Amino acid sequence: MPLFTLIKVIMVTIKQVAARAGISFKTVSRVINNEPNVKPETRNKVEKAIAELGYRPNSAARMMRNAKSGVIGFISDEVSTTSASIEIIKGAQELAWQHSKLLMVLNIKPDDDSVKKAIEQLLQFRAEGVIYASMYHKPVSLPKDLHNLPTVLVNCFSPTQRIASVVPDDYLAAYDLTTRMIKKGARRIALLNLNKRIIAAAERQKGYFDAHYAAGIQIDDVYARNAVIEENGQERYITENVLDELLALPEPPDAIVCGKDQLAMQVYFYLAQKGIVVGKDIAIGSFDNMDPIPQTLKPGLSTMALPHLDMGKWGLQYILEGQTHTEQVKLPCTFIERQSF
Amino acid sequence: MPLFTLIKVIMVTIKQVAARAGISFKTVSRVINNEPNVKPETRNKVEKAIAELGYRPNSAARMMRNAKSGVIGFISDEVSTTSASIEIIKGAQELAWQHSKLLMVLNIKPDDDSVKKAIEQLLQFRAEGVIYASMYHKPVSLPKDLHNLPTVLVNCFSPTQRIASVVPDDYLAAYDLTTRMIKKGARRIALLNLNKRIIAAAERQKGYFDAHYAAGIQIDDVYARNAVIEENGQERYITENVLDELLALPEPPDAIVCGKDQLAMQVYFYLAQKGIVVGKDIAIGSFDNMDPIPQTLKPGLSTMALPHLDMGKWGLQYILEGQTHTEQVKLPCTFIERQSF
DNA sequence: TTGTAAGCGTTATCAT
DNA sequence: ATGATAACGCTTACAA
Numbered sequence: 001m002p003l004f005t006l007i008k009v010i011m012v013t014i015k016q017v018a019a020r021a022g023i024s025f026k027t028v029s030r031v032i033n034n035e036p037n038v039k040p041e042t043r044n045k046v047e048k049a050i051a052e053l054g055y056r057p058n059s060a061a062r063m064m065r066n067a068k069s070g071v072i073g074f075i076s077d078e079v080s081t082t083s084a085s086i087e088i089i090k091g092a093q094e095l096a097w098q099h100s101k102l103l104m105v106l107n108i109k110p111d112d113d114s115v116k117k118a119i120e121q122l123l124q125f126r127a128e129g130v131i132y133a134s135m136y137h138k139p140v141s142l143p144k145d146l147h148n149l150p151t152v153l154v155n156c157f158s159p160t161q162r163i164a165s166v167v168p169d170d171y172l173a174a175y176d177l178t179t180r181m182i183k184k185g186a187r188r189i190a191l192l193n194l195n196k197r198i199i200a201a202a203e204r205q206k207g208y209f210d211a212h213y214a215a216g217i218q219i220d221d222v223y224a225r226n227a228v229i230e231e232n233g234q235e236r237y238i239t240e241n242v243l244d245e246l247l248a249l250p251e252p253p254d255a256i257v258c259g260k261d262q263l264a265m266q267v268y269f270y271l272a273q274k275g276i277v278v279g280k281d282i283a284i285g286s287f288d289n290m291d292p293i294p295q296t297l298k299p300g301l302s303t304m305a306l307p308h309l310d311m312g313k314w315g316l317q318y319i320l321e322g323q324t325h326t327e328q329v330k331l332p333c334t335f336i337e338r339q340s341f
Numbered sequence: 342m343p344l345f346t347l348i349k350v351i352m353v354t355i356k357q358v359a360a361r362a363g364i365s366f367k368t369v370s371r372v373i374n375n376e377p378n379v380k381p382e383t384r385n386k387v388e389k390a391i392a393e394l395g396y397r398p399n400s401a402a403r404m405m406r407n408a409k410s411g412v413i414g415f416i417s418d419e420v421s422t423t424s425a426s427i428e429i430i431k432g433a434q435e436l437a438w439q440h441s442k443l444l445m446v447l448n449i450k451p452d453d454d455s456v457k458k459a460i461e462q463l464l465q466f467r468a469e470g471v472i473y474a475s476m477y478h479k480p481v482s483l484p485k486d487l488h489n490l491p492t493v494l495v496n497c498f499s500p501t502q503r504i505a506s507v508v509p510d511d512y513l514a515a516y517d518l519t520t521r522m523i524k525k526g527a528r529r530i531a532l533l534n535l536n537k538r539i540i541a542a543a544e545r546q547k548g549y550f551d552a553h554y555a556a557g558i559q560i561d562d563v564y565a566r567n568a569v570i571e572e573n574g575q576e577r578y579i580t581e582n583v584l585d586e587l588l589a590l591p592e593p594p595d596a597i598v599c600g601k602d603q604l605a606m607q608v609y610f611y612l613a614q615k616g617i618v619v620g621k622d623i624a625i626g627s628f629d630n631m632d633p634i635p636q637t638l639k640p641g642l643s644t645m646a647l648p649h650l651d652m653g654k655w656g657l658q659y660i661l662e663g664q665t666h667t668e669q670v671k672l673p674c675t676f677i678e679r680q681s682f
Numbered sequence: 683t684t685g686t687a688a689g690c691g692t693t694a695t696c697a698t
Numbered sequence: 699a700t701g702a703t704a705a706c707g708c709t710t711a712c713a714a
Contacts, residue, residue: 011408011467013691024701029693037699054488059465060410061691063401064706067352074446078431086427090419093448102462105415105446107434121443124400126352147395237637262637265606269639272613293634296578296603298610354707365685370709378683402707405690 012055020049032057063126072096072319073122073130073149074103077110077140084290084308088133088154091312099320101128116143123147129319132156133312137167137199150323154315155308162326166314170200170287173304173333174207175214177257177285182215184341186255186283189219190246192227192267194259195235201226201259204287208257223253227263239266247274255283255341261293264301264340283341287333300338307331353396361390373398404467412443413660414463414471414490418451418481425631425649429474429495432653440661442469457484464488470660473497474653478508478540491664495656496649503667507655511541511628514645514674515548516555518598518626523556525682527596527624530560531587533568533608535600536576542567542600545628549598564594568604580607588615596624596682602634605642605681624682628674641679648672 014032018025023042030038031046038046049055063069074092076085089105096103104127108114122130130149134140134156142151142158153165181189191208194201205224212219225242228235246253258264264286268278278284279299286294289305310331318324355373359366364383371379372387379387390396404410415433417426430446437444445468449455463471471490475481475497483492483499494506522530532549535542546565553560566583569576587594599605605627609619619625620640627635630646651672659665 011691015691025691026693026701027699030700033693039699042699056461056464058405058467058691060401060404060467061706062693064399064405064691064708065693067706069401086430089427089446090448093446097447102445102447102466104443105430105434106438106444107431120397123397125443126399126401240639262633265634265637266639269610269613272610273616275614290633292603292631293606296606298581298607352707356707366707367685367709368683371684374709380683383683399707402690403709405692405707406709408690 011058012053013058014055017046017049017053017055020053021045067126069126069128070100071102071104071122071125071127072316073118073125073127074105074133075115075118075122075130076105076107076133077135078107084135084155084306085133087308088312088315091309091314092131092154092316093312095313095316095320101316101320110140112141112143119143119146119149123149129323131312131315131319133315137170139199150319152315152318152323154311157328164318164323164326164328166311166318166329166331168200168306168311169330169332170203171207171210172330173287173306174204174257175211176207176333176335177287177304178208178211179215180335181255181257181283181285181341182211182217184283186341187217188223188251188253189255189257189283190253191224192239192242192256192258192263193225194263195228195230196226197230200287204257204259222249227259237263237266239263240270243267243270253282255285258284258286261286261288261290261301261303264303265293265297268297268301279339279341285341289334289336294336294338297340299340302338302340303336304333305336306333352399353394354399355396358387358390358394358396361394362386408467410467410469411441412445412463412466412468413437413657414459414466414468415444415446415474416456416459416463416471417446417448417474418476419448425476425496425647426474428649429653429656432650432655433472433495433657434653436654436657436661442657442661451481453482453484460484460487460490464490470664472653472656472660474656478511480540491660493656493659493664495652498669505659505664505667505669507652507659507670507672509541509647509652510671510673511544512548512551513671514628515545515598516552517548517674517676518628518645519549519552520556521676522596522598522624522626522682523552523558525624527682528558529564529592529594530596530598530624531594532565533580533583533597533599533604534566535604536569536571537567538571541628545598545600563590568600578604578607580604581611584608584611594623596626599625599627602627602629602631602642602644605644606634606638609638609642620680620682626682630675630677635677635679638681640681643679643681644677645674646677647674 014025014028017028028046031043093103106118108118130151133154138156139159140156157165227239227242286303289303294301294303355366355369358369369387372384434444447459449459471492474495479497480500481497492504498506568580568583627644630644635642635644
């Protein structure tokens with residue numbers, strides 16, 4: 001038996017509230033919108049009626065009058081299902097909530113049609129803007145015609161269009177992490193980098209080398225490796241091979257910077273098999289802070305947390321402010337210290 | 342310089358389209374809604390005008406007439422930031438999309454006020470229903486007054502209210518996993534269970550024992566352990582201690598069922614240190630299929646995938662169908678075979 | 683096949 | 699301090 005179906009249809013309006021309170025509906029409107037010039041006595045009557053009838057404003061009707069929907073779109077391309085996405089959404093959502101905005105979330109396949117359909121929906125809803133978020137730092141291509149919908153790119157950027165975007169500062173993160181390791185005494189820091197083609201990989205490699213340079217430490221290119229390769233479109237980890245080679249060097253590394261926590265995880269496992277103790281025999285650092293890996297590893301993995309939450313907030317803030325520029329902003333990563341170095 | 346701000350305000354209406362096409366606005370409405378009885382010629386004229394002006398229907402206005410918002414709320418309590426949540430959202434979102442519904446996502450702190458505020462928002466939007474999702478299988482308490490908003494609980498249930506819910510079938514999953522291990526030859530399967538207080542833990546323990554019983558294998562209670570304990574509200578893993586004890590048994594286990602992939606991860610690490618080879622010396626099975634752990638571990642971890650996506654879909658389907666019952670539904674987990682047994 | 687009038691629930695304008 | 703009336707953009711009912 002359908003329990004609520006019939007009841008649902010009946011929705012209380014200001015007119016009904018007005019009738020109940022024995023006044024005109026305009027006064028009810030005044031009370032709802034906290035306008036001045038309402039006798040306290042009247043206000044009370046209205047509030048009583050509202051409570052009794054369980055009235056709540058119809059936002060569709062409001063939208064029609066205001067031309068303000070209070071809705072902000074969130075489009076996310078579902079390349080991968082990492083916890084990254086939820087953090088970005090959470091950041092955006094939190095700030096939206098504070099500003100009494102609602103987030104309309106649309107997951108899409110990253111094809112052009114799917115994006116267009118999503119934008120179409122948001123347009124019909126008179127969304128005040130869109131946040132387009134990607135799951136890792138990369139270029140994206142949006143449909144040419146965004147129909148004047150204020151747009152911001154989070155964790156991605158458009159190579160061809162001038163659209164504001166926010167991404168992590170991968171260079172600085174690597175620079176920071178490497179510097180910290182050097183300060184702790186590491187002198188032969190290996191880099192187990194991501195797939196070359198990924199932006200983060202290139203940026204981090206720069207940061208890694210520059211940190212050495214700034215500290216006056218010479219580091220041989222042989223220590224900087226890619227541990228993720230691409231084979232006919234598929235990513236594959238070659239952590240073990242790379243580690244075999246690194247440990248066979250005349251001067252094996254005393255520290256390893258891993259391109260992401262998953263790599264660190266494999267490194268831990270490899271070292272455990274060899275009887276090498278992380279945090280004692282060798283220092284390990286990483287990127288992402290991808291829940292729950294760093295805290296589950298033993299010893300806890302020190303890693304540079306990507307600013308997913310902050311990027312989500314930044315994106316929303318940008319929409320709220322009415323799209324004031326089209327620059328790219330880089331947000332810093334945060335070092336999360338645990339016991340791996 | 343604000344680029345789009347001014348343009349945004351101007352929104353084309355059917356009247357403008359009508360003027361442009363040189364007909365009455367009602368005919369435009371007919372075209373938009375694919376009503377019959379429009380001369381093809383006229384239809385073309387209208388469509389041309391629509392394209393030229395970049396008209397799109399105002400859903401607020403439509404909503405007012407239809408009393409149908411096309412919006413479904415998704416409230417998620419943010420106990421943890423696992424990838425579970427995004428999978429549930431994705432499932433719901435995907436189905437919503439297919440039915441031309443929009444998902445309004447609200448993250449909340451799990452306090453009563455926060456939920457109330459979220460429901461309030463959805464009510465104002467005349468949402469057609471709410472999906473309340475939790476990040477792990479557990480009881481939740483909702484505000485008493487749901488204001489006749491059709492509600493469904495995903496990955497959780499209400500002990501006090503009669504609200505439909507969908508949860509994973511933890512019992513069956515454990516039964517299935519254990520049976521598979523037995524079939525592969527395991528005879529002394531240890532269970533490294535979750536925090537006792539968690540529903541999944543109890544259900545899985547039952548499934549684990551029943552599978553043994555069904556296979557006619559006697560299993561001593563000493564093999565079934567909790568590897569997660571609670572210390573003043575904080576969860577703590579004691580994987581290593583438990584493994585120490587298990588391996589010291591006169592007949593150490595030849596297989597281990599782990600309560601979640603994180604535990605399996607710690608088990609792998611422990612065994613690597615001992616020189617015990619997973620998949621050869623010992624079989625490992627687990628629950629969750631929490632990206633990216635099982636595929637990153639070597640050898641790949643065979644695990645029972647929780648039906649997050651399916652539960653999301655189920656929840657949405659339930660709302661679409663108009664809340665036909667208030668039962669609890671259990672969805673099966675899926676065995677993902679890798680190389681750990 | 684096309685058009686007119688009314689009304690959805692709200693807010694803005696102007697009167698009282 | 700309160701109320702009447704119009705208007706927002708659309709759909710439904712009815713008429714032409």
